[in-house]
Amino acid sequence: MATAYLEEVNPWEAQVARSDLAAKKLKLDDGLWKILRAPSREVIVHIPVQLDDGSLETFTGFRVQHSTARGPAKGGVRYSPNVTLDETRALASWMTWKCAVVNIPFGGAAGGVICDPDRMSKRELERLTRRYTAELMELLGPEKDVLGPDINTDEQIMAWIMDTYSMHVRHTVTAVVTGKPLELGGSHGRAEATGRGLMIVCDEALKRLSMNRNQTRVVIQGFGNVGSNAARLMNRQGYKIIGVSTSRGGLFNKNGIDIDALSLYHELNGTVIGFPGAEETDSAHLLVTDCDILIPAAIENQITSLNADRMKAKILCEGANGPTTAEADDILSDKGVFVIPDILANSGGVTVSYFEWVQDRQGYFWLESMVNDQLAHTLRTSFAEVLAYTDTHDVSNRIAAYMLAINRVSYTLRQRGIYA
Numbered sequence: 001m002a003t004a005y006l007e008e009v010n011p012w013e014a015q016v017a018r019s020d021l022a023a024k025k026l027k028l029d030d031g032l033w034k035i036l037r038a039p040s041r042e043v044i045v046h047i048p049v050q051l052d053d054g055s056l057e058t059f060t061g062f063r064v065q066h067s068t069a070r071g072p073a074k075g076g077v078r079y080s081p082n083v084t085l086d087e088t089r090a091l092a093s094w095m096t097w098k099c100a101v102v103n104i105p106f107g108g109a110a111g112g113v114i115c116d117p118d119r120m121s122k123r124e125l126e127r128l129t130r131r132y133t134a135e136l137m138e139l140l141g142p143e144k145d146v147l148g149p150d151i152n153t154d155e156q157i158m159a160w161i162m163d164t165y166s167m168h169v170r171h172t173v174t175a176v177v178t179g180k181p182l183e184l185g186g187s188h189g190r191a192e193a194t195g196r197g198l199m200i201v202c203d204e205a206l207k208r209l210s211m212n213r214n215q216t217r218v219v220i221q222g223f224g225n226v227g228s229n230a231a232r233l234m235n236r237q238g239y240k241i242i243g244v245s246t247s248r249g250g251l252f253n254k255n256g257i258d259i260d261a262l263s264l265y266h267e268l269n270g271t272v273i274g275f276p277g278a279e280e281t282d283s284a285h286l287l288v289t290d291c292d293i294l295i296p297a298a299i300e301n302q303i304t305s306l307n308a309d310r311m312k313a314k315i316l317c318e319g320a321n322g323p324t325t326a327e328a329d330d331i332l333s334d335k336g337v338f339v340i341p342d343i344l345a346n347s348g349g350v351t352v353s354y355f356e357w358v359q360d361r362q363g364y365f366w367l368e369s370m371v372n373d374q375l376a377h378t379l380r381t382s383f384a385e386v387l388a389y390t391d392t393h394d395v396s397n398r399i400a401a402y403m404l405a406i407n408r409v410s411y412t413l414r415q416r417g418i419y420a
Contacts, residue, residue, distance in 0.1 A: 008325045009301040011090035017326040019093070022402030025393060032410055035418075039089055041065040045135040047113065049127045061113040061132050065145060066092035069412045072143050073109035074099060074178075074350060076150030077132075077157070079125075083112035087300070091150075094321055095350065098343040100405035102382045104354040109145050111136075117152045129157050133164040140165055142175035142361065148353050149179040151299075159184055175360035178353035187356035188368035190349075193375060195229025195297075197348020198319050199237065200376055201340050202293055204383040205315050209338060211292065219243035219291045219313070221283065222298030223272055226319050226346070228263060230295060235259040239293075243286045244272060247298070250286045251278035288312060296323035297346075303328045311337065318342035333396055341398035343405065344379075344386055351378050 007013055016037070023033045047059045062085055065073040075095045088110045096108030113132055117125060139145050149158055158177040162184065165176045174185030182188070189196070206213060218234060218241050220227045231241050240256040248271055251257060257278050265275045273280060287294065287302060288310040296302045297319030303311065308328035316332065317340040318324060324332070324339070332339060352375055359365045366374075389400035 005305075008305060008327050010086055011300050011322045012086040012093075014322055014326045015090045015093050018329075018398060018402050019097070019406065022399050022406050025395060025399065026403055026407055026410075028406065028410055032413065035413065036067065036406065036409060039064050039066045039092055040068065041139070042085070042089070043136065043139065044085070045132065047128060047131045047135060049124060049131060051124055052121050059113050059115050059128060059132075061111065061135070062088045063109065063111040063136050063139060063145070064088045064092040065107070065109045065139070067096040067107040067409060068144075069409055069416065070100065070107055071105035072107065072141075073145040074106035074148070074353065075109035075111065075145075076148045077111040077113070077153050077161075078150035079113050079115050079117045079128075079152040079157075081114060081116045083114045088112050091321060094343055096409060097402060097405035098347045098350055099354075100408040101343050101386065101401050102347045102351050102378050103408065104351060104378075106146070106350070106354060109147075110150075111147065112150075125157070126160055129160045130164045133161045134168065137165070137168050140176055142173060142357065146175065146353075146357060147177045148350075155179055155181045155186065175357050178356045180356075185356070185360045187352060187359055187371060188366065189371035189375070190352050190356055191225065192229045192233065193352035193371075194226045194319065194346050194349035195231075196233055196372065196375065197351070197379055198226070198230040198295060198297070198317055198345060199233045199239075200348070200379045201345050201383055202234065202239075202295075202315065202317055203237075204380060205293075205317070205338055205340055208387065209314070211314075213238040214240075216240065216292045217242045217290075218293045218295065219245075219286050219289055220319075221245050221287065221294075221296045221302060221323075222319065223262075223266060224298070226349075227295070227297035228266070230297060230319060231259045232263060242291060243281070243289055244278075245281075245283035245286045246272055247283070249273050250281045250283040251275055252281045252286065252289065253278035293317055295319045299323070301325060303332070305331065308332055309335070311335065314338060315340065318345045321346065329396065329398060339397050340383075341401045344382060344397075344401050347382070348375055348379060351375055 091110035099106040180186040294313035300322040303324040308331035
């Protein structure tokens with residue numbers, strides 16, 4: 001693979017390219033930007049785990065804290081064979097900017113463990129999770145670093161992290177993680193939050209572009225938590241979901257897919273392939289299918305210099321982190337695609353995570369209607385603020401979002417000063 005393309009799909013380099021440009025547009029002081037550009041702390045841990053057959057294996061894990069200027073670090077933990085330090089750095093920095101865009105008092109962090117959870121038993125995953133947590137004890141806490149679920153981690157893993165942390169500090173601390181089961185201090189509306197947020201920002205984009213829900217065709221890449229909830233919620237509000245894809249393949253129906261029936265089929269069969277209500281198609285082809293809204297809600301680097309020129313969507317709403325490379329941005333801009341960048345589009349998850357953290361610390365829990373109302377208010381306000389930057393500074397929506405975020409974090413850092 002060519003060196004230039006490898007650089008293009010490096011998530012850290014993609015993040016740096018966008019944030020450097022935004023800092024330049026803001027005319028940010030070079031010294032201040034040097035502080036904000038790099039993570040404040042990176043930790044690598046090597047985790048010994050006894051496997052079910054009695055053998056010992058050592059796994060490598062990461063935790064990166066990009067910034068704590070505006071509050072405790074916040075970020076997910078992912079389990080995957082493909083976890084890298086550069087990816088973790090990028091995710092941590094994206095979280096800093098994401099929290100600043102929606103104006104919640106968190107900084108950014110991210111973590112991960114290099115492992116294949118599909119080949120590990122539940123007991124092995126528990127041992128791995130508890131030891132990973134123990135190795136990071138000094139860094140974690142409701143006022144230090146709050147963890148959440150990400151790829152291949154779920155509410156059960158969050159419960160193990162919470163329990164391990166609580167055992168070490170000798171009292172129950174629910175606010176050390178978000179994305180927990182309701183019975184352990186989780187929040188109503190958290191599971192649907194990212195998908196619901198995608199619907200909310202798409203609604204705002206339609207208003208901006210004078211489009212109508214009932215005439216809007218949507219293709220969604222990914223049918224996990226984010227993609228499936230976005231599909232279900234948007235379908236019920238009148239959007240026509242014409243395409244859905246997973247890593248195993250895709251489905252297409254120009255007249256619209258029955259998402260409730262597809263969800264049931266997926267739950268029963270563990271796949272969307274074979275669903276009788278749509279024809280099977282190639283996942284890569286769906287990314288360049290004629291539609292009004294494309295929602296990549298799977299993994300990074302799906303829209304690149306190799307396919308951006310063939311995209312036909314009017315609106316790109318980024319449900320995943322980093323689905324579009326910096327090189328693809330210029331191509332999409334030339335094509336006039338309205339981009340809702342990831343640090344705005346998928347911020348519904350961290351917003352409701354913040355609500356969960358607040359509820360845990362108060363010991364008072366909200367009705368789901370209150371969670372959803374507050375989420376809608378936050379995202380509509382943030383969307384308007386980003387678009388104001390777009391118009392005022394004559395930049396793309398993505399650079400506008402970065403400018404808004406960097407301006408907020410740099411203001412906080414200037415007010416706090418540099419401790420020496």
